[in-house]
Structures are given as C-alpha cells and as structure tokens.
Amino acid sequence: MPKVDIAKTFSKAISVSKQEVKIAEFQKEIEELRKKQSPELERELDNLRKALQEQSGEKWICLSQIRTNDNQPRQSFTEESIVSLASSLEKDGQISPIIVIPEGDFYLLWDGERRYKSALYLEWDKIKAVTAPMPADLHRKALLTFIHHEELNALDKAEAIVQEIITVADISPDTIPSGIRALVRRLERNGEIQKVREVLNQSREIQQTTISDLDLSEEQREILSVVLDLQLNPASIAANDLQMLGLFEDLKYSIRNKGLKGTHALVLQKLSSENLKVTPTKAKNIRTRAVGKILKNNLNVPKTKLLVQSLIDKSVGTIRDDKLTKDFKRLVERINKVDLSEFNDDQLRELRDFFQIKLNDLELLMK
C-alpha cells in the first residue's frame, strides 16, 4: 500500500494559524518599538496592517464605537497637526486604515490616534479600520515561535527567556542566572535532570505534576515551570544561553548588529583586559578588530580560538619586550654617563675586572 500523506491536507490550516502567530509577533514587536520610540515603528505598523488586511480585510467602523487605549503610552498631537491631517483626509480620503481590537460592542484603538482625532474633527461618522486580536492572549504562542526560531541569535534568546521569567515568576533580573544555575546543580545532585528532560514536550499538566514531585525551593519551582513551559531544558540554558548574558557589551553589539555568532562571541570573551594585560579600552579595540577579522574571513570556531590565543600571546609578549628595551636603554645611558676620572686606582681596577668578566659572558652568548 502506498504511504498516505496528510500534511498537504493541513497546509492551508497551518498557514492560517501561522498568519495568526505572525500577527501576534508584529503586535508584540510594535509594543516594544513604541516603548523605545524607535524609528522602525512605522515600517512594522505597515507590515501589520498588510497582514491584517490579508487576513480579514478592511471595514468601516463608527467613530462612536471607538475607545482610546489607556494602556498605551500617550501621544500628544498639536491642534495644528490634526487640522493639517484632517485637510488631507478630506482631500484624498483615508489611505491607511487604523488598527482596532474588538471588545464587546466597542473597539479599542490600537493604532491611528491622529487619524481618529482628525476624523472626529471632520465629524465623520465612520473610519476605515482593520481589526487585530488582543495581543496578550497570543503572547505564549508568539514567544514559543520566537524562542525556537532557528535563526534567532543566542543573545536574544537568552534575554527573552530571562524576560519571561521576570514577567511570569516575578523574580528580580539579577538573581535569575544564579537561580537557574542553582536549580540545575540541585537537579543534577538529586539525579533528576533526566526526569525533567522527559517532560519537555509534554502538556503543562504533566510538567506541573513532575515539578511538584521534585525537591526544590519555591523560586526554583517557579523558574523551572516557566522554562519547561517554553519547552526548554534548564541544563542547556545554564550551559549555553546564560553565558550570553555575561558577554562584553561590544560583543553583544556585534551579535545584534553585525551577525557575530554566539559561539564565536564566547571565545572572544577571553580577550579581556585581565588576560591581555592592557586597559579595558585597549582590550575593546582588540576585540573589535578580531570581530572584523572573523566576519570578513568567515572563521570557524577552532580558527577563532587560535586567533584569540595568538592575540593574547602577542599582547602579553609585547609587554615583556617593551619592558626589556626600556631597561636596556636606561642601562646603556647610565654606563655612558659614568665619568671614569672620578674613581681612584683601586676602583678603576675593580671595574676593569668586572667588565672583563661581563665581556667574556657577552662573547659566549653571541656565539
């Protein structure tokens, strides 16, 4: 019998579900960009509007049914800017729809406050809108997709994990890395790490039962519960992800903006001012040059290790060389300055003997 394949049957359902997750991700990202007042906000809003139009199309909504969103950072608009937008709305019509979230008989305004105010000013009855879901409900789904995304860099992943623990378990950020390490040590000591690994992909119910059977502190339970809910293994977070958080800021920057890989960054972390025996600023310059070299030549991890070692050797070695050169110059200068006429005969003889011995040594070394 030929093998059946039902995957194709579900492809549309999957793409519809994924569209939902994508919309949730856009929404989450936009909330972030808003907080940071990032210039990328407009572009992302544009993407979200397109996704929503694709999903369910535009509709006209009564202005009287719209409520502004108090959870959103307030934007203030000058009377002037509203009047000027109003006149363009009147002339050209409304080009991009506002984004609203249905809530019972009303709609929560999520994006487009200026357009909304301008429409009120024009005494319009209706405004063109697309509807979006309530973002929080899809938070976990979006987060899961985000954390398990193959192309996600290790640093963003680590930060997302910590952020989720902060939000869900309400634990202070500084204690999270040590908290996770302590949790893993305890699980290892009790020989229970395997038990935890087995329930990674199980339902929350099963995970909770397993957690309640373990001998852990309240805080450790909470951390483990968040981590398992994200389908992550705490041991691998401790071994891999947490190290990302301790990276030098310049290396974090290179991961985020230049595409440096997390594994490479961990090797480069050895280029500290202590290891290099130079000032922190000099160490940073050395790292930045190394990052450039790695990215330009696409160095793999073993080659990166060699590079780092040679940079350390060179830096420490040069210092030793530098010191010797200085001492030598000083010595020659001092000998040069000596006025021999100041010594008596005995002293002169003693000096001659001394130099003769040193001269012998010198000639031996030079051979």
Next chain:
Amino acid sequence: MQIVLGILANAGGVGKTTLAVHLAYEVSKLGHPVAILDLDPQRSLDVFCGLEPVDSQDSLVTVFSKDFKGQWPLVETWQGSRVQVCQGHPYMSSMSDQLVTRRRGEYALADRLRKYPLTHDLVIIDCPATLGMLATNALAASTHLLVPVQLEMKSAFGAAGLIEWCIEVSDELELNPRPPILGIVPCMYDSKTAIHRQILQQLPEITSQLSVTLYPRVRDSKEFKNASAVGLPLQKYRPNHPAVEDFKVLSKDIDRLIQDAKG
C-alpha cells in the same frame, strides 16, 4: 468563569458524541458538575445517556425560543453521576434556519448562556456534523474547542477544513479572544489498520505546526458500541476496560482549566 467546551467535527460518525459523553463522565468524577447540550437534530446523545426522547418544549429548542426565561430543561443521567443533559430535538434544524434571519442569530446560544448562566463547572456542547448555523452558535458560545478526528483521509480532511473554518468564523464574529482549540483527539484508533498508524504518525508534526495539543488517541473497541447500546459510558459499563484510560489526560487538562477559571 465556566468552561464551555464545543466539540466540533466537519464529519459525522467520527466520535463527537462518544467523546462528549465519556469526558462528561470523567470530569464529573473529578468532582465537577457537568452539563451536556445536544445541538444535534439527530439527538443521538439520548441513546448514549439512556434517555427517552422528549418533546421540543423540553429540549434545547426551548432555550432558543424567543420567550425563554432561564428554565433550562435539564435532566439527570447515569444515576448518581453529576452530569446533566439538555436533550436535543429534530426541530433544532428548523430553529437553525430561523436563526439565520434573527438579529444576533449567531450569538443566540452565547447570549442565552450569558443572560441565564448554567451553574455547572463545565458545559459540553455536542454539535451536528455540518458547519452551519448551529455549529456557528456553538463556536460563539465556547471558551474552548475540541476536535475529534478519525484516522481516515476523509476525517483528516474534515479536521483541516474545520480549523480554517474556526479561525475564519471567529474572525467574522469578532470573537475576542477566539476560542482556542484545546486539542485534537484521534478517535477509534485501530493499531492493526495501516492507514490509522500512518496518519497517527503524521499528526504530531501537523499539530505542532498548528500550535495545537495532540491528545492521546481513543482506541477502537466494540465495547463502546455495547456500552452505548445500554445507555452507559464505558467507565460505568466496564470500569476496568483499558480504553477507559484513553480519556484521562484530556480530563485532567480540563480539570486544570476549571481550576484556573475559578482562580
């Protein structure tokens, strides 16, 4: 808040009513009062519960009527259990036609449940096999959905269409939040049938892409038919039958949802 679980499938005979009945019994055993509403004009729930058919005024039809004042026609089932049933009636199909033109017709059941709430921890809505006005009512009234799927091509096809339908209709009805699909339950699994094995094998990948839970399969057993022939759930008819286990994980999940909803 109470959990309203709509059991939906885009096909007949996949095990919707069987699932409704066995879940109701299992969850009630965990200490929760449960109500089952039979939206299916075929009223097969009556058979599974060992109940005589009732007149329309004592069935769910009356709940949809314009002069309903909150007197839910509930009857006890399976002596000593905490499950109550609101029986179905063939008139449900003409009621469905009337709802099309009624204002807020899609929300008729949801509005009734909001205005005249049932006190049960869990309300299970057993749906007809077609995705018409009645299924739409169930969708709008549900807090969660459950999708039984038989391990045959036709049923798998139906499940895919159903998921698309749920998302699209929730969107049209502006359900916010959209009732999430609690999970997919493979039903009537026969390990000796090659196609069952093959489809079951592919489901985890698909459900993970859909971000939906895949529950343990319910095995195929002639005892299900024997139990329903005498109007009992398998748990009461043959408490030690291995298939009784097949509903445990799902029931526990629902138990947890109920606990969470109670806060």
